[in-house]
Amino acid sequence: MIIHCKDLRVFQFSLSFSKEEDAKKIFQGIVHHCLEPKSLRCLFAFSYCENTSYPEVQRKKQTVMFDSVEDWIQDMKRTKGNCRVVSENSNFELSPKLPQFFIVPSNVSDEDLTKYQGKGLPMWCWSHHSGCALFKTASIPLVQEDNVPQTYMEKMLTAVAHNHLYSVKTEDLSDTLPAVQDILLSYNKFKQFFLIDNTTEFWMSDMKWFSSLDNCGWLDIIRQCLQKAVEVVECLEKENTNVLIMEEGGSDLCCVVSSLVQLMLDPYYRTLLGFQSLVQKEWVAGGHAFLDRSNHLHLKDKAESQSPVFLLFLECVWQLQQQHGPAFQFSETYLTVLSDSVHVPVFTTFLFNNDSHRDNILRAESPHTQRSPLNCPTVWDWSVQFDCKAQDLFTNPLYSEKPKQDTSVRKSYRPKHLRQLSLPSSAFKTPPKKGFFKDEADNLKKILGVKRLSRWMLSPSSESPQTSSSVREFYEAWQTKPLDYHGLLLPCLDGPSIRVWMQRYLRWIHDVQILGGGPVAMLSKVSEILGEVQELQRQLDRHGCTLTSNHKGARPRAKTASVIAARSSVRLSSSFPFVTSRNWLFKPAIPTSLLQSLMVTGMAGNLADREDDGGGPESLV
Amino acid sequence: MELLADCSLLPGEERIIDKDIIYICPFSGALKGKVFITNYRLYFKSADADPAVTLDVPLGAIGRVEKMGGASSRGENSYGLDITCKDMRNLRFALKQEGHSRRDIFDILFKYAFPLSHGLLLFAYLSQEKFEENGWSVYKPMEEFRRQGLPNDKWRVTFINANYELCDTYPTILVVPFKATEEDLRKVCTFRSRGRIPVLSWIHRENQAVICRCSQPLVGMSGKRNKDDERYLDLIREANGTAKLTIYDARPSVNAVANKATGGGYEGDDAYQNAELVFLDIHNIHVMRESLKKLKDIVYPNVEESHWLSSLESTHWLEHIKLVISGAIQVADKISGGNSVVVHCSDGWDRTAQLTSLAMLMLDSHYRTLRGFQVLLEKEWISFGHKFANRIGHGDKNHADQDRSPIFVQFIDCVWQMTKQFPTAFEFNERLLVTILDHLFSCRFGTFLFNCESARDTNELRSKTVSLWSLVNSDLSFYQNPFYTPESNRVLYPVASMRHLELWVTYYIRWNPRIRQQQQSPVEQRYIELLALRDEYLKKLEELQLSDSSPNSSHLSNSSTPNATSPTQHITHLHTPF
Numbered sequence A: 001m002i003i004h005c006k007d008l009r010v011f012q013f014s015l016s017f018s019k020e021e022d023a024k025k026i027f028q029g030i031v032h033h034c035l036e037p038k039s040l041r042c043l044f045a046f047s048y049c050e051n052t053s054y055p056e057v058q059r060k061k062q063t064v065m066f067d068s069v070e071d072w073i074q075d076m077k078r079t080k081g082n083c084r085v086v087s088e089n090s091n092f093e094l095s096p097k098l099p100q101f102f103i104v105p106s107n108v109s110d111e112d113l114t115k116y117q118g119k120g121l122p123m124w125c126w127s128h129h130s131g132c133a134l135f136k137t138a139s140i141p142l143v144q145e146d147n148v149p150q151t152y153m154e155k156m157l158t159a160v161a162h163n164h165l166y167s168v169k170t171e172d173l174s175d176t177l178p179a180v181q182d183i184l185l186s187y188n189k190f191k192q193f194f195l196i197d198n199t200t201e202f203w204m205s206d207m208k209w210f211s212s213l214d215n216c217g218w219l220d221i222i223r224q225c226l227q228k229a230v231e232v233v234e235c236l237e238k239e240n241t242n243v244l245i246m247e248e249g250g251s252d253l254c255c256v257v258s259s260l261v262q263l264m265l266d267p268y269y270r271t272l273l274g275f276q277s278l279v280q281k282e283w284v285a286g287g288h289a290f291l292d293r294s295n296h297l298h299l300k301d302k303a304e305s306q307s308p309v310f311l312l313f314l315e316c317v318w319q320l321q322q323q324h325g326p327a328f329q330f331s332e333t334y335l336t337v338l339s340d341s342v343h344v345p346v347f348t349t350f351l352f353n354n355d356s357h358r359d360n361i362l363r364a365e366s367p368h369t370q371r372s373p374l375n376c377p378t379v380w381d382w383s384v385q386f387d388c389k390a391q392d393l394f395t396n397p398l399y400s401e402k403p404k405q406d407t408s409v410r411k412s413y414r415p416k417h418l419r420q421l422s423l424p425s426s427a428f429k430t431p432p433k434k435g436f437f438k439d440e441a442d443n444l445k446k447i448l449g450v451k452r453l454s455r456w457m458l459s460p461s462s463e464s465p466q467t468s469s470s471v472r473e474f475y476e477a478w479q480t481k482p483l484d485y486h487g488l489l490l491p492c493l494d495g496p497s498i499r500v501w502m503q504r505y506l507r508w509i510h511d512v513q514i515l516g517g518g519p520v521a522m523l524s525k526v527s528e529i530l531g532e533v534q535e536l537q538r539q540l541d542r543h544g545c546t547l548t549s550n551h552k553g554a555r556p557r558a559k560t561a562s563v564i565a566a567r568s569s570v571r572l573s574s575s576f577p578f579v580t581s582r583n584w585l586f587k588p589a590i591p592t593s594l595l596q597s598l599m600v601t602g603m604a605g606n607l608a609d610r611e612d613d614g615g616g617p618e619s620l621v
Numbered sequence B: 001m002e003l004l005a006d007c008s009l010l011p012g013e014e015r016i017i018d019k020d021i022i023y024i025c026p027f028s029g030a031l032k033g034k035v036f037i038t039n040y041r042l043y044f045k046s047a048d049a050d051p052a053v054t055l056d057v058p059l060g061a062i063g064r065v066e067k068m069g070g071a072s073s074r075g076e077n078s079y080g081l082d083i084t085c086k087d088m089r090n091l092r093f094a095l096k097q098e099g100h101s102r103r104d105i106f107d108i109l110f111k112y113a114f115p116l117s118h119g120l121l122l123f124a125y126l127s128q129e130k131f132e133e134n135g136w137s138v139y140k141p142m143e144e145f146r147r148q149g150l151p152n153d154k155w156r157v158t159f160i161n162a163n164y165e166l167c168d169t170y171p172t173i174l175v176v177p178f179k180a181t182e183e184d185l186r187k188v189c190t191f192r193s194r195g196r197i198p199v200l201s202w203i204h205r206e207n208q209a210v211i212c213r214c215s216q217p218l219v220g221m222s223g224k225r226n227k228d229d230e231r232y233l234d235l236i237r238e239a240n241g242t243a244k245l246t247i248y249d250a251r252p253s254v255n256a257v258a259n260k261a262t263g264g265g266y267e268g269d270d271a272y273q274n275a276e277l278v279f280l281d282i283h284n285i286h287v288m289r290e291s292l293k294k295l296k297d298i299v300y301p302n303v304e305e306s307h308w309l310s311s312l313e314s315t316h317w318l319e320h321i322k323l324v325i326s327g328a329i330q331v332a333d334k335i336s337g338g339n340s341v342v343v344h345c346s347d348g349w350d351r352t353a354q355l356t357s358l359a360m361l362m363l364d365s366h367y368r369t370l371r372g373f374q375v376l377l378e379k380e381w382i383s384f385g386h387k388f389a390n391r392i393g394h395g396d397k398n399h400a401d402q403d404r405s406p407i408f409v410q411f412i413d414c415v416w417q418m419t420k421q422f423p424t425a426f427e428f429n430e431r432l433l434v435t436i437l438d439h440l441f442s443c444r445f446g447t448f449l450f451n452c453e454s455a456r457d458t459n460e461l462r463s464k465t466v467s468l469w470s471l472v473n474s475d476l477s478f479y480q481n482p483f484y485t486p487e488s489n490r491v492l493y494p495v496a497s498m499r500h501l502e503l504w505v506t507y508y509i510r511w512n513p514r515i516r517q518q519q520q521s522p523v524e525q526r527y528i529e530l531l532a533l534r535d536e537y538l539k540k541l542e543e544l545q546l547s548d549s550s551p552n553s554s555h556l557s558n559s560s561t562p563n564a565t566s567p568t569q570h571i572t573h574l575h576t577p578f
Helices: A020-034 A044-051 A069-078 A148-162 A180-192 A199-206 A209-216 A218-237 A253-265 A272-284 A290-294 A300-305 A309-323 A332-341 A355-365 A388-392 A404-412 A416-421 A437-446 A460-480 A502-506 A519-542 A594-613 A616-620 B002-006 B103-113 B141-147 B182-191 B227-238 B253-262 B285-299 B308-315 B317-336 B351-363 B370-383 B388-393 B407-421 B430-442 B453-458 B468-473 B522-543 B552-557 B567-575
Strands: A002-004 A010-012 A084-086 A102-104 A123-127 A133-138 A168-172 A242-247 B015-025 B029-038 B041-046 B054-058 B062-068 B080-085 B090-094 B155-158 B174-177 B199-203 B210-214 B245-249 B275-279 B341-344
Touching: A069 A084, A069 A102, A102 A123, A123 A253, A133 A253, A148 A168, A148 A242, A168 A218, A180 A209, A180 A218, A180 A309, A199 A209, A209 A218, A209 B308, A218 A242, A218 A253, A218 A309, A218 A460, A242 A253, A253 A272, A253 A309, A272 A309, A290 A300, A290 A309, A309 A332, A332 A502, A519 B522, B015 B041, B015 B080, B015 B103, B029 B103, B054 B430, B062 B103, B080 B103, B141 B370, B174 B227, B182 B227, B199 B351, B210 B317, B210 B351, B227 B245, B245 B317, B285 B308, B285 B317, B285 B407, B308 B317, B317 B341, B317 B351, B317 B407, B341 B351, B351 B370, B351 B407, B370 B430, B370 B468, B388 B407, B388 B430, B407 B430, B430 B468
Parallel strands: A133 A242, A168 A242, B210 B341, B245 B275, B245 B341
Antiparallel strands: A002 A010, A084 A102, A123 A133, B015 B029, B015 B090, B029 B041, B041 B054, B062 B080, B080 B090, B155 B174, B174 B199, B199 B210
16 A cells, blocks of 8 residues: 655555455545545544643734734734725625725725625735735626626726825736646646655656656746746835736735735745734635645545645745745744645644635534634644744744844835935836826726726736846846845746755655755754854853843844754754654665666667666666 | 056966957946956956956966957947857957957967967966965875875885886876786786776775776777786785675766777676676766756856756756766765775776765765865876866867866866765865866966876976965865864765756856855855854853853753654644544
């Protein structure tokens, strides 16, 4: 029996010693629980929660859950946004399709809120310090004869434009990014490269590794998402234009792009809690259909809606983190563990399709209906899965907090033009204003009746030949400035820069473990020294030695412990912390495909002879 | 004259010509500026671009200079020079079309970039540089053999080649089986291509297994045998009681067979009873040359955009790297298992040098230190006659010479791959590797000049030129890897899988400004910051004279128990309901 896991582990069991009946039972049991359709009620989460009373830890004060109107108000205040917080839907009175709480441009009226079940309604994501903001929405399918959606859409665009300087750009992601089904197809091809259970197969596939990677298109999808996010960042940062991104459901690629934009622009989201809050805001409260996309229930009719969109987002984050390590408070291991946790059907975070769905289920399932709804852990309660030591692996030893006094200075005056002045003038000729809404509105009326609404808009993608060069210019201008890990971050999108998430994908494959090597060898030394420095700090503090203010900036976070401080006694491998090296044979992996490469180069005729030979090249293995 | 301020000339370097010129930069377009050429370098500085664009190219790095366009060519900047460099870049300059303005600069470049073709000396012979250290004393063969525990009762040092009479491409000092007489060596010599007999390169201190290197046996079409050669290889096997000597033939077996036609070949099963022969499938110098050429096509000036990975694969560059590394792993693994090996290819100066030196790097931590690595290069590459002069074509105008091949570049790439996989195992950093490759071409130092020791002696290289190691060892800290953690006796086995091999972007694509050139990696930077902070705090503690009451050293060393707790182990808790 061979079992392929969603976290890419492969297990092989021999059933030759068990009775046929038992073997059948085992097999059917696994199939029954893992692969057959079932109701949500049967998920492990519910029996787990009923039988577990765990204290409601202080998670609330940590990760912002965006399940209360205060959370939203606070986040808008933090970014100095100026929109309307809608709390009328807290009991889903407006519509079950709308989130409990959300924010819309201040010019949106009450009746606009429910007109198309939330479709076309611009949902606020984040405000740029210049005043412009990012919105997302589900696009309204256009009915030819009926002009109502168009008038509605115009009204909504006006509302968005009104937010700042009467400018708006729309971007229909369905037109420019792959569909969720394509994402699934690509990922399915991609993951096959890692579901490897024997050495021969592994080395066979090694020679064609790069082209196989290329052909499955997964890295390219990652690149496209990042590129789209950079385009949006450019609009916000360079042109200070409001941006409205849209797609059919408004909760897949919109979530990917809007979260990436915020990660690039806002250093708060690069902290651990900030990142978790971002996921809460854009994905959980934002109504990403986690249940359908992950198909926990194995429903045949839902098979089509399955798609690893959230994983795609984590992949993009990993690329950013790989390129700009010190900018992120969380580690690669954190991302890997988070990507695994999606498949653990215990956490409310990933079990539902939207707010009202969660609310309904949890209320209905509650054992004490009169009291509070069922209390299930969220994935952010990491203590459910890991002890403190393991959780320490989530923090990135390279990260250092922004020096305090610096922040206060920056925040008080941060005129955007100063920043723009610092850009090389040649690279920044202001492009012809394409975003002014008034002109656009005129255009709208002229070209009415053509396909879909967004097509009428001047969106970045409509000038595609220019777009990529504009993004490149933007990147290059950014790159010439000194890198500030607490400022704007852009990814390099060149071929060699987009890479495979080694830790996640190669951790279980024995043949590629670098014993005593890999990046962890370096990082563990950093952690080790960090631990020493912190210990010294404590000693100094104990002796009442106050460190002078200029040292405070350089002080590393006190929380980061020196867990990885595995002294030379334990030899870590490149797949740390997922596989420990204890029981490995200290034998090098020798590619067995040397043989194959010979055959490929035109010796197929000798194939038969070779196998009979016995000795010779085979003895390499 | 203002140009000189930016670029200080080396002692012995002389200016030859200045000229107003347009540099057609592939990244920022045509740039007006001034170029000046010395007997060592080409230096260009743009006049009005901000920040100024500069080029500083040693003439030795120039592989080819060509005229572009004619006096009557139309179009802007169509008249000028096209320069192909050996270090993965091309340069284009445009000049005014009037008055044959490029003639003088072309002639001068051509003459000074290829001095040997014009009866001039290489710059290394003109340089007057002085350094604190004399790099020529880095490698002393006897000292190195003594470090390995040689000679001993099984292996002896022979001076039979003191005058290069046995083999003119070998060093003077050789280590051979104790039982082999000088007469035996002369006989074996006749049966090995270019007289490159099997000699010891490295011996394992504990199990006494050895790496021997040589060239192919002269078997020929008729399948000749040579009793002396057979007996000699058996002496190597005997020396540590290895049951079967493993002969690694670096070539693909097809090539080894084909070599019989030209008098070469490989050790047949019948003739060498106690030996097993393994082919390592590494291709020849021509294949490698074409592969790197293809790589240059996809990375310079612009990185191929569509299907980058497939393009990369089609160059086969990393595939060749993989084969070389996995060959070396097999050698190292055999040695670790206590079996002696003999490594050869055709002549034993290209692939053989790659394999033996990489295997030694895996087996012997000494070679992973800054000075040890210099010894390794001096020994396996320079003294054993890797044909640097022919492979690089120092000062030679014949750019299409079929003898040229980036074998040494490929080896340094393999070393880089190893440092990448084991970031704490090497005392030196990437800067050293790039510096080595820069001066492989530059002709500023004598280190990589000439094909073999006999030629170096004839040309009095060591007395008339400066060694690259003089430069390096005068500023060791610049080349030091802060993460280095010495671990002697540890065999390093890199993973020779395409999954882990990556393109050395900071070397091959370093001319592209989009590739962020960081002086230090952020990890390194952070680590050094923390080290400084630790020292500062320690000092403070001492100042407070509190170290007596709380000895910080003991506090630190057991601050946490190194328990590699794995998240996956914990996740099992979840599955048991509690």
